[in-house]
Amino acid sequence: MIDQLKKYQFLFEELVKRDFKKKYKRTVLGMGWSILSPLLVLLVMKIIFTQFFGRTMTHYTTYLFCGLLTFNWFSESTNLGMRCLYANAAVFTKINVPKYLFLLASNVQTLINFALTLLVFFLFCAIDRIAFTWRFVLLIYPILTLLVFNIGMGLVLSALFMFFRDVDYLWRVFLRLLMYGSAIFYTIDQFSARLKLAFACNPVYRHIAYFREVVIDGTVPSLPAHLVLAGFALAAFAVGAFMYKHYNTKFLYYV
């Protein structure tokens, strides 16, 4: 594995560079846009939903931002990851390269995007008078697990996308559903126990909840909360890795 990584390091770097250049080089706003766009969504949500939920809640802006930050990363990463195998079909049908490299490269890009938004997030936290404690270091954990989860979902989706092109459409519908089902702009406190269980099964919500617990409540999440995040990440990754291994030489039939 280490040997493999070393061997393909140059290719990996070049793929990351390519994705980056393609995304930013030829737009006027470039990288700024990828920060500005979630901020605009944040602004809209803040204006609309403060009327409904914000009145009873302290730090509502931060609450919103926690949700948007996490959800946007997941959505962007899976959307981009889904197409990366198909988009590179001309390459892997001609040259024998490990196919997961394309996905990893696209995830590096979305990770960088996320990191930039995270900086803005901390800025907003400061404005919202959030107390910065040592517990913020814990945020590395959900970021890591979500990264692995994103990669796992990307593996699954990009493999499915090779077989069925309308997965793209279905996934977009699902993402919309997930956005409304991840308690980004509302709380689930007043929901029934059964409904709360449904939220507990939502990986994206669990990551958002972890973020909020650390940032807004300033507490350390429980051990089960940690284990669940790792569980989601590993499960998605295992399924994705299995699909890639199983279909490795079959993808080219579908190009």
Next chain:
Amino acid sequence: MSKPKVMLACQDVSIRYMVGDFKAIGLKEWVMRRLTGNYKVVDFWADRHVSFKLRQGDMLGIIGTNGAGKSTLLKAISGIMEPTKGRIVRRGNVSALLELASGFDGDLTVKENAYLRGAMLGYTRAFMDETYPYIIDFSELKAFEDSPFKQLSSGMKSRLAFAIASLVKPEILILDEVLSVGDGAFKAKSEAKMREIITGGATTILVSHSIAQVRKMCNKILWLDKGRQIAFTDDVEGACDCYEAFLRAPAGTEPKFDPDKIAAKRAAAKAEAERQAAERRRQEEERRRKAAEAATELARLRAEAAKLEKVRRILKGSGK
């Protein structure tokens, strides 16, 4: 003297290929077709029971009509596909130059594309840094270095692709119709470069529709037809003759590698040629003999004429 070591061995390789309705259909259509029983996927054997062995320095020419399974076999050898049955043993790194111009990114510049392609071919960054000036020089694209790739003509694209790909120093090299790239001047340059790589000791596999090229460069021939192996032989001339005979034959003729028949035909042709040469020699002799005869006759007549002249002079003198 020991033989050079075996670099590549295909042992009874069969590759099954899928064709049918599965391609580019959506989930929705897939479900519908499954329900209505309108879902057809056909397996066919792109290659069946192909076996051959190549030693170091060998140059194998794969010949066969379209759909013979050449490209599929190459994909299996380069590791992009796996054989359904049989085994492929490779000793050394394989570098495949298949359909060079595809796989570039139109939005990147020439330089960025060059580095990306180099990375895909397994070069290191240091190697690319070092050889990039040479690549741009060889492909004659210095003026276009920083322009987007999509602005290049297709000839320029293949020139760049060739320049990068030809830097490989593989132990096993696969060439799929890549020897003729670009216009006249560049073609000569690329062919020279190609020969340099081949003579550098690599074991090479060449797929070409140019039989003349195969005859000129290869020392072994693999002939495929509809996935079946018709012949694997080092009788390059024999196989090429048979193949050309097959191409000329009316449609429906079974391809057959029959070197003895070809040899007999060739022997007959040789005998005929010899007979004709003998005939020509005989005619030449005849002509020469006749010429000699004519020459003697001429000399005789000249002597006669001189004699008569003398007589004429004597008579003239006595008349005075």
